[in-house]
Amino acid sequence: MSDHNIATPFPGLDRPLAIVDIETTGGSVTRDRITEIAIIEIDERGVREWSTLINPLVPIPKMIQSLTGITNEMVASAPRFEQVAKEIVTRLQSKTFVAHNVRFDYGFIRNAFAELGYPLSLELLCTVKLSRALYPEHKRHGLEAIIQRFGINTDARHRALADARATYQFLRIAADDKPGETFMTAVQAQTRRPSLPPGLEPAIIEQLPTGPGVYYFYGENNNLLYVGKSINIRSRVLSHFNADRASAKAMAMCQQIRDIRTDSTTGELSALLLESQQIKTHQPLYNRRLRRLSTLYTIQLHEDQQGLLRPEIIDVHAAARTSKMYGLFAGQKKARETLTNTAKAFGLCDCVVTTPGPLRGPCMSRQLKRCKGLCTNDWSILQHNTALMDALGSEALKAWPYRGPVAIVEQQNPNDNESPHTAFLLDNWCLLASAHGTGEPDWEQLKATSNNEALLDRDIYRYLVKVVLKPGKDLTLIPLQ
Template structure:
């Protein structure tokens, strides 16, 4: 049997929102045989915008049961039935989250009436419940209320059953995963994804990028995004996905670098962990009027090139403290008070001026030694192609692709095939992870 469900909530994401109303209609394939409806106290405030949409206010749910008080009855109605809803993963994610917080679980077969309607009634302008109700003459006197929308979904489900030519069984097959796909994403778009290394883009109905990711097997990674176990946390993203595009990279290093660049360029709303900060502080070297070499930390400014850049003052100071200790430098000449350095186990012994200058010169040279020119070679996007990442005098220049016949003996030849990308601390972190895994050519 089908458990046709609709809920109202305090927000659009199960990770942060709570249920304010729930309606369940048990359908045997011909008619409704049981029903349940209840307001739910979400144990949090209902935003004014949500109240304006649903009509459900904080006062209305004040004396309503909390979810744990109706959980047993809800579970008994859902257990063993097929969970049906219009945009099923939205309703499923909220109810699943409620059971998880009670120490339980929800693991049911699902049917999405949005995706079913697209399959059985193709070519309509919109598949929202309101537009489908208008198209098929389904009356709904209580829109955006759980029972009103649930009853409208029942009538829509009746039409889907009457016009079904095997689509419902196809959706319910164990390996179909149809219900896990975003409601607005064509199945063919997902089926046509490659199992190759590259960067992928989730896009909304206007083509705007919502999320950027990289994968060694693009299709498998995206399938994981849409899996039932991930639905609670990814539903807000899934509801907005209308299309997926991708860029093949061939090599995992290239995919990491392109992903990092695209996240910074596009700043997608659903990319959180990889919005890496840019370099804000630098380590500057200069000579004072007495001829002493000095180091200081300052904000990165246009026209002033630091010997080393950092994303924060704390990171710059931590490096400088270690640098002074490693090269036995005078901390006072490095903007570090000797009294402070004692807390880090370092005491400086006075040296002859020339000896100190020489030591400082060697220390600065060690920073310059890190500014090597080299390239990393890797796999290409096709058979007979290779990839290259170029670092010139310690600065990341970009990456490119070349045929196996290409010699690449000179730096000028490599510059011609490399597409230029911005340099930043994050790309060096990525490159350093791959140095031992890739063939390196130095110049």
């Protein structure tokens, strides 16, 4: 642990700063731990350095040891984070938290304090973004690029104090290199607005619409990272940048964002359906929940010769639409797990649910006193059928409430029939066609573009159940038969 004064503050300072750098066991803000921290305080009293190794209480991966030079032996006798937390917060409080790629360092430190029950909240200044603002003619703004560009002397890259010193030297050089007003205006601009991803130009945020639609996050080489939707795109996008301190996935994604594009829609339903379609088409790296499933499975009940209802796991596209479907599952394994859990909870017989076969004496569950005795004639077929239908009731898909297809019209302004709208053609929970326009929708044209081979989609089903059974004030439902 070290603590000593160095040179005087750089010219033009108008606020106390704490320049911070950390080393960690990896890049996950929620899983990995801090192994070293350095803080350079800059205020009216001058400039002071402090640093310490930290025992992360977990092994340091060999790759990280090689990169930083910090070994398990070095941190074995170092203090734990909670033992230096008071020292750290004393040095950070009432100062602007400065770091090169501030979201990384602040994210780790804020999470470490959160584990101790302390809600850390500081003004942030990112020197990556400051470099972009002051030196837009350069493409690279990583610490290594800045060290090389300005000839900054450093003797221990990827050690916290050395990197914090390099960041401090960059501030000194930039303050001397640029007119005082230019430098401080850039600093103030960074601390006034939300902390954006380091690779994202602020002008992109300013251009985001505030209405409903779908937004797309792009990384290097125009790679699509994420697709999302909102009734207020700008507000939702900014919320991503507040959340990344608490989520390793969100932080990793935000570090990679270089561009944001949008598609405005007439309303929330249009945004929901477009988001689902775009995710399934493009398979963005950070979207998991809505990714397309090549095959969905459902459970249907079929009556055997004894009148006993037996569940069958079946490809949803081959399922009989006239029979009730129970659940939409990503795979047969998930469907079987549902049946197994159902059997245990409702006393159902293995011979019907888990290991289908004839009733030839007590099944394994009966021997374990879980089956209520269909296989031993202690329970009737009617009782078992009733229990099975009750057990699967929560998984049952809603019945399509119309004789045929319906149209839903989403109006941008429900009080103005001439405002832009989107018309959707739906049947049996499938989206057959959609069209945008103004005035009265062209129903014949909508029908002509109908995709009669449209397949049942789990996410679209979930959206449509809400709006078909209870349309909102901006939606008009029109039966077409």
